[in-house]
Amino acid sequence: MRRASLTLLLFLAACQRAPANDGGADAGVPMSGLERAAIDSGAIADASRISPVGLYQHSHEAGRDALCVIPGKDGQYRFGLEAVFGEEPSCRGHGVARRAGDKLILSFKGGDRCIIVAQYDGDQVALPGVVDMACADLCEGRGTLEGVSFPRIANDAATALRARDRGGDPLCGVQ
Incomplete structure (x- = not known):
């Protein structure tokens, strides 16, 4: 049971990713995936540009x-x-x-x-x-x-x- 819990924990940790950031003017501020998707689709403007x-x-x-x-x-x-x-x-x-x-x-x-x-x-x-x-x-x-x-x-x-x-x-x- 302990081994299964440890394996599951390691698996979940491996699936985590850092938020995407394009390295623009807000490079120090992480952008949420939803915000990036809205900017990419043109739904909202990218204020940094x-x-x-x-x-x-x-x-x-x-x-x-x-x-x-x-x-x-x-x-x-x-x-x-x-x-x-x-x-x-x-x-x-x-x-x-x-x-x-x-x-x-x-x-x-x-x-x-x-x-x-x-x-x-x-x-x-x-x-x-x-x-x-x-x-x-x-x-x-x-x-x-x-x-x-x-x-x-x-x-x-x-x-x-x-x-x-x-x-x-x-x-x-x-x-």
Whole structure:
């Protein structure tokens, strides 16, 4: 009985395989077989192959949240963002971004060194529910960037460059 159990255990261990991974931008993150099959069939897009360049915008009852991403130097991107929460509270900043798998790392220029690691799925950029205290300087009033998401509305640099903040200035202007 003991020998049969040991044989069965060894047989099951031999049948286990590591999840397939294509070695792309998410090489460190295992992809489920179902997710790989959905990408291979075209049912869902492979976010690691979709450029983040474009305009992301969400209008809501308190205002408008906008993020523009344009090509930069050395494989990085430039970005500008504004989140408006009514008449006074708002957040605004710009800087450089880089891809890391399904993440977009936003490094803001100016005073304190604010860095936000956002989730990027090809259709939207979502900021985490908690951001570094250094990012508080980007906001006025009781505004915060915590949990703000930006759905994509355009996937070209020209549209991103035409985007304006609520004051009429270019959102992704010369930085």
